[in-house]
Amino acid sequence: MSKIIQKVKGTRDFYPEEMAQRQWLISKLRVASEAFGYRQYDGPCLEQIELYAAKSGEELVKEQAFVFDDRGGDPITLRPELTPTISRMVASQQNQLTFPLRWWSFGPFWRYERPQKGRTREFFQWNIDQIGSDSVLADAELLAVAARFFREVGLSSDLVQLRVNDRELMDAELMNLGLDEVQKTAILRLIDRLDKLPIDVWEKMVLEAGLTETQLRGLQGLLENKLLWKNSPRLVQLFDILEDLGESAYVSYDPRIIRGLDYYTGVVFEAHDTKGEFRAILGGGHYADLVADVGGKPTPGVGFAMGDVVIMLILEKYGLLPSRDMDPQALFMTIFDETTQAASLALAAELRQAGFKVLMSEIDRLGKQFRYADRIGMRRVLVLGPSEIEKGLVVVKDLKSGEQVEVERQQLISMLSA
RNA sequence: GUGCCUGUAGCUCAAUGGCAGAGUGCUUCACUGUGGCUGAAGAUGUUGUGGGUUCGACCCCCAUCAGGCACCCCA
Structure with a gap:
């Protein structure tokens, strides 16, 4: 037999057993999505690089997208995320659509990254958004969808938690510490990296960003304050609503959730395994304007994305994946x-x-x-x-x-x- | 893209410069109308790939590919 050609780095083969598990995962997130009336959609896997032009300065597109020329010499991108696609879809039919939209999607994405556990170059992602709503009810609903999904696959709130924060709250609190705009940006980024750096290094970097010792202590006070959410009317409402929806067990406040420097403006959240063994399961939040980059009327919304890799690793660890056997009825x-x-x-x-x-x-x-x-x-x-x-x-x-x-x-x- | 670790049978791993092995799985038989359990026999490798050092390389060196860990970033 001739040599077996290797698969492309960072891709996975799905044998029937794995394929059955993927279909099972889809069935679970479909149940969670549709229980709240969300409808499935999809866009192309190939997009013109111009679609990402507004974000072309960002690492995601510049460094991590697969880009190649088609036979006509035009640059084509394998979609690294769905947001620009959904933005186009919404903007181009903005006058015919009835808002708020409740849409979900599941499909493949590609990012040219160094593969490691929980991260591959080709992966599948569940995207779900409520578009055209600025309400805290919408924020709560997306968290409830995520909680419903976790319950559906058998992950209890002891094993996974949705950690929530409010970007506006953090903005206001940093302002109270006397930080200027430049410092705030730097500090938000450093909060995001808090877990990755040794504490003394982190403190040094905070001071290098121009903060005084007093401001550093104030910042550390904020980050340890589990009750900081009480200063955010939006979060107070959010937790009330989640209580009414019966999902508060899955949701907790965490002042350290920032979600990078992307387009999120209000409530932001991530789901993690409570042991902290894995990467984030899902991440999302509230954005002020989905279609800002592609023109059209300002359209706020809230949504999240979940990759297939980390969730499957966690489900495997806790023995929650379905049997790989044949259908017992066969x-x-x-x-x-x-x-x-x-x-x-x-x-x-x-x-x-x-x-x-x-x-x-x-x-x-x-x-x-x-x-x-x-x-x-x-x-x-x-x-x-x-x-x-x-x-x-x-x-x-x-x-x-x-x-x-x-x-x-x-x-x-x-x-x-x- | 940066730094580090790993790569040996289908799978999990031994063999520290001197004959490539074990467990498990696989095939066959015991068992010509019944799988699993038991017993017996058998097959399987360009030691990821390509170079180099050496009388001799799985082992040391270089390159390359793949996987993993920490960054970067993020699902």
Whole structure:
């Protein structure tokens, strides 16, 4: 055999077992999204680089996007995120759409990064947004969607938490400390990096940003103040609403959530595993204007994105992924020998007609056929040999329990359906 | 893009410059109408790839590819 060509760095193969898990994940986030009335949409995976022009100074596009020329020489980008796409979609039909929009999406994205655990170059992402609403109800709703998703996959609030903050609150608090605009920007960035740096290094960098010792102490006080949210009317309302929605267990306040320096303006949030073992599961927040970069009427909204990689690692760690076995309802139809093949084929066809999934075997020793059925994770095996045909019976064996019963051919379908 | 660690059978890993191994999985048989358990036998490698040092390299050196960790950034 010739050498197997490697897959592209940072990509993954999805064998049937993994594909089944991906479909399962999609089914769960679909349930969470649709429970709140969100509708699925998608855009192209290929976009013109101009779509990202407004952000072209940012690292995401400049350093991390896959860009190549098409045959006509025009630069094409593999989408690294969905926001510019949805912005275009909203802006170009702004007068026909009824706001607020509740939209969700799941699809592939590409970023040219160094792969490591929880981060690949090709990944899938759940995006969900409520667009055209500036209400704190909308912010709370998105958090409730995320909480519903976690409950749906079996992650309790002991294992994952949605950590929330308010950019306006932080802005005001930093202003109170006497920071100017430049300092505020630098400090917001440093708050984001607090966990990554040794404390003495971090303090040094804060002072280098121009803060006094007093301001540093004040800043540290802010970051340890778990009750700081009480200074934000919006957060007070938010937590009230989440209480009413029955989701407050999943949500907590964290003054250290900043979410970089992107377009978020109000409430921001991230979900993490409570042990802090993994990267952020999802991140999002409130933005003042989705379509600012592409023209159109200012459109606020709130949304979040969740990658498939980290959530699957966490679900795997806690044993919450579904069984990789075949569908337990599927049937394995053995063929005893040449003389009974026709009867087995006919029975299989009849069962498929009745809605069952039926796999057929090759003619071989029954032991081999059972062994194969067992290896591929089949639960139920049917035997239709000469003696069964003679008596009008079918043998049904449950491979998990080892129990085996003889069933009247006429009763087979009702017995299997039970 | 920066720094560091790792790469040996399908999988998990041994072998510290001197004959490439184990467990598990796989194939066959015991078992010609029944998988799992047990027992026996068997197959499997350009030691990621390409160079170099050496009488001799899985082992040391260089490059390269891939994975992982910390940055950067972020899902």
